Amino acid sequence: MRNTMRTIVKIFFFGLVISASAFAQKLQSSPTPAVEGPAFDLSAGYTYLSMPIPSAGSVNFNGVDFNGNIGLSSRWGATLDSSYLYAADVLSTKHQGYVLSVRTGPVFYPIAHRNTRVFVHALVGASLVDGAVPITANEDFHGWLFRPSYAFGGGVEHPVSPQLGIRVIGDYVRTEFYDAAGAVQPQNNLQLSVNFVFRLKERPRKSSSQLW
Amino acid sequence: MRSFKNSVLLLLVSATIAVVAENPNLSPALSFDQTVDRVVERERGFVVTMKRMHPLAETYIQNLREDSDHNVNPVSDEYFLGRIDLNNGVRDATFEGQHQGFMYHVAKPFSSALEYKFLPQGFAQMVVLDPDFQKNNYRFTFVRREFLGEARCIVIDVQPAKKAKDGSFTGRIWVEDRDFNIVRFNGTYSGHSAYTHYLHFDSWRFNLQPDVWLPSYIYVEESGTKRSSPMFHDLFLKAQTRLWGYDPEQLNRNEEFTQIKVDNSVDDHPVAKDNSPVEAQRMWERMAEDNAIDHLQKIGVLAPAGSVDKVLQTVVDNLIITNKLQIEPDVRCRVLLTLPLESFTIGHTIVISRGLLDVLPDEASLAMVLAHELGHIVLGHHIDTQLAFNDRLFFADTTTFQHLHFELDPAEEQAADNKAIELLADSPYKDKLVNAGLFLKAIHDRAPVLTNLIRPRMGNAMTSEKTPRMAALFNSAPTLEKQRIDQIAALPLGSRIKVDPWSNQLAMMNAKPVALVSAREKMPFEVTPFFPVLTYNQTERMLVAQGSSAHP
Numbered sequence A: 001m002r003n004t005m006r007t008i009v010k011i012f013f014f015g016l017v018i019s020a021s022a023f024a025q026k027l028q029s030s031p032t033p034a035v036e037g038p039a040f041d042l043s044a045g046y047t048y049l050s051m052p053i054p055s056a057g058s059v060n061f062n063g064v065d066f067n068g069n070i071g072l073s074s075r076w077g078a079t080l081d082s083s084y085l086y087a088a089d090v091l092s093t094k095h096q097g098y099v100l101s102v103r104t105g106p107v108f109y110p111i112a113h114r115n116t117r118v119f120v121h122a123l124v125g126a127s128l129v130d131g132a133v134p135i136t137a138n139e140d141f142h143g144w145l146f147r148p149s150y151a152f153g154g155g156v157e158h159p160v161s162p163q164l165g166i167r168v169i170g171d172y173v174r175t176e177f178y179d180a181a182g183a184v185q186p187q188n189n190l191q192l193s194v195n196f197v198f199r200l201k202e203r204p205r206k207s208s209s210q211l212w
Numbered sequence B: 001m002r003s004f005k006n007s008v009l010l011l012l013v014s015a016t017i018a019v020v021a022e023n024p025n026l027s028p029a030l031s032f033d034q035t036v037d038r039v040v041e042r043e044r045g046f047v048v049t050m051k052r053m054h055p056l057a058e059t060y061i062q063n064l065r066e067d068s069d070h071n072v073n074p075v076s077d078e079y080f081l082g083r084i085d086l087n088n089g090v091r092d093a094t095f096e097g098q099h100q101g102f103m104y105h106v107a108k109p110f111s112s113a114l115e116y117k118f119l120p121q122g123f124a125q126m127v128v129l130d131p132d133f134q135k136n137n138y139r140f141t142f143v144r145r146e147f148l149g150e151a152r153c154i155v156i157d158v159q160p161a162k163k164a165k166d167g168s169f170t171g172r173i174w175v176e177d178r179d180f181n182i183v184r185f186n187g188t189y190s191g192h193s194a195y196t197h198y199l200h201f202d203s204w205r206f207n208l209q210p211d212v213w214l215p216s217y218i219y220v221e222e223s224g225t226k227r228s229s230p231m232f233h234d235l236f237l238k239a240q241t242r243l244w245g246y247d248p249e250q251l252n253r254n255e256e257f258t259q260i261k262v263d264n265s266v267d268d269h270p271v272a273k274d275n276s277p278v279e280a281q282r283m284w285e286r287m288a289e290d291n292a293i294d295h296l297q298k299i300g301v302l303a304p305a306g307s308v309d310k311v312l313q314t315v316v317d318n319l320i321i322t323n324k325l326q327i328e329p330d331v332r333c334r335v336l337l338t339l340p341l342e343s344f345t346i347g348h349t350i351v352i353s354r355g356l357l358d359v360l361p362d363e364a365s366l367a368m369v370l371a372h373e374l375g376h377i378v379l380g381h382h383i384d385t386q387l388a389f390n391d392r393l394f395f396a397d398t399t400t401f402q403h404l405h406f407e408l409d410p411a412e413e414q415a416a417d418n419k420a421i422e423l424l425a426d427s428p429y430k431d432k433l434v435n436a437g438l439f440l441k442a443i444h445d446r447a448p449v450l451t452n453l454i455r456p457r458m459g460n461a462m463t464s465e466k467t468p469r470m471a472a473l474f475n476s477a478p479t480l481e482k483q484r485i486d487q488i489a490a491l492p493l494g495s496r497i498k499v500d501p502w503s504n505q506l507a508m509m510n511a512k513p514v515a516l517v518s519a520r521e522k523m524p525f526e527v528t529p530f531f532p533v534l535t536y537n538q539t540e541r542m543l544v545a546q547g548s549s550a551h552p
Helices: A002-029 B002-022 B032-052 B102-114 B120-127 B277-298 B307-322 B354-359 B363-378 B397-403 B410-425 B434-446 B471-476 B538-550
Strands: A040-053 A057-071 A076-087 A097-113 A116-134 A140-159 A164-178 A184-199 B056-066 B072-085 B091-094 B138-148 B151-160 B169-176 B182-189 B201-209 B212-223 B236-244 B332-336 B343-346 B349-353 B497-499 B506-508
Touching (some): A040 A076, A040 A164, A057 A184, A076 A116, A097 A140, A097 A164, B032 B151, B032 B182, B032 B212, B072 B120, B072 B397, B120 B212, B120 B236, B138 B169, B151 B182, B277 B343, B307 B506, B343 B363, B349 B354, B349 B363, B363 B434, B410 B471
Parallel strands (some): B332 B349
Antiparallel strands (some): A040 A184, A057 A076, A076 A097, A097 A116, A116 A140, A164 A184, B072 B091, B138 B151, B343 B349, B497 B506
16 A cells, blocks of 8 residues: 555655646746736535555545635745544444544646646644454454544546636645554555635726836 | 820839839838747747846836716726836836835735735736747638838737647737737637636737837736626726836946047136035935935836926926025926826926826926926925935846835925915916816825825825815815816826836826817826837838938
8 A cells, every 4th residue: 555655656656746847938938917816716616535544444534624725826826724624433343433634725727727736735633533443353442543644646627617616635644543553654555635616806906016 | 195105104114113122121022920920929029039038117007997877987097106127927027115014925826816816927918919829729811911110010810720739818919010020919818717817908018128018018908708608707996017227227227338438638617616505405315315326216106307308397496486485405396107196396396207297287287296296496405415426326236126116205395385375376377276276186186096096105195085185276176077078187197298118218108189079088187098009119210311312
């Protein structure tokens, strides 16, 4: 599993380099837009997380994802992401589990074609993981752990109306939880989200001398 | 009779052939396809030429709103001044203003989050139709022939081909038919997104040097897109970009060094005279004044001395003579090439901006502005003599407005106002000051929304929220009636002065007076479209004229 994740990380960075190079070429030939923004949106949607527990299998969490996104330029933005994921029966232990995360970080848009944008992001924050690990057939360990976590991934967003859009996100998420021996172990998770994006209406313009 | 007609026809044909043979500028008939080839070739040459040029570009944007009575009024504005560099894409080194605190720099990246953010480079971009103009990327359709001033043009619709990249130009081009230069293009760039917008623009080029057509004016207008479009925007604005300062000699005066002329090496002054302390002080102040003036002219912000200065000088002389003033050294007048409405003094030099000259309704209003500045001079308000040391002018052009400011304190402004009222009372303008008062009211009325137009860059503000300038004139003026056609308190931008984008020389516009049809056409302080009369370069015309006279 660890090797798989390493491969995913390598592919991700390779893709980032390739798309950044393509973006640089595109920048040279495309005219600079005269106006940017407004680029602040809120999104909410369904999210799924697959959490592997070493030597015990993997747990499937389902939940909701909330996201605030701000555009800093045509290619860069920042995001604040929070999610709550829930599993009713963790690895048949009869224990419920949840993952509550809050992360923030930069967003880069390597490709923007018409109104569709592809993005990649790298987020850092913290996660509260509540779960259980079976020790024997009749015995299990359950508890919670609040530790730093990070995520990187990307996705696609496409507006369907001036104020509404859809965003699909795939992330590698790194959290920590106990193993069967009670030791804290890193976890390599995969999270997928489908969000509805609500673009806020433009704030009434006031006379501004700030841009001078 | 028939033979006579044939003879005349033959003569005409022969004469035409002779003229074409003698004048290579008249091209033989080309097919439309060949014409497009020539246009593309010239346009690619233009991009190469532009990469060597670094003109100043000034963009002024007025955001508009339509009220319930369908009157469209400006509600806010923005202003950029920068130097264009087309190498490695379009870059625009923006001049930085004063008084930018720490929080400005912290908040700047977030300015596009909640509202539209205008990008100076995006407006500068409109000087180029397509940095990589290729015939294969576009569909060209002949429309008609049309004169734009002296230039006979071929009008062509240009649309991106199906597989053309985003950002391709789509619109109409005007090509002068002597050398196939694009002299005007009108349209937009294709492929904007929900977050980035290309605007509609009308870009004009002038024949500034023989066979060289360079961007001079751009007018931008946008009034939103359909709400059903996912790329909907509700931008409602008018903007203008003016370019000037193409002449590289303005920035690099080395050739003056190579043209030293010594007319007479003998000092023919009658008797050497020592300078008294008072004279020395005046000379010192004049040196500081000259250094500042020279610097502003060198970086292209101040126009070279010219005919418009003489108009201002005449008004100042009227004030000086009728008030029997003795001012040493002489008062001079110069014009800033920039748009924001401001006037100030540098020692005994009165500086007034092009934008302010444009909007003043009459000579008496000009006299009011000049009288205020003359008041500073008469009252002996100080000049910063630090500028007598030339090293204080060694800074980047773009930081000029941070280093050079000539504003005076409110008490001095008030004193100059009072003095100006005195000067005007004894002047030929004393009975014509109604419009001057109305102008002050109009500027006070628009000040809350047109902050960037009315905010000075180097001098004092024309008005403030609490106290308008020249309160006596302000209060004595009649009420501002926006619906009255015959009450002209201020003119639209670009009403009086035209700039030669190559030499930065100014001239008064030669437009005929137009009777207004409705109050909507008053447009005080507003951006309007450009319709310049294109002419072929004078140098070229002179050469042609000389050539003709050599071969009668």
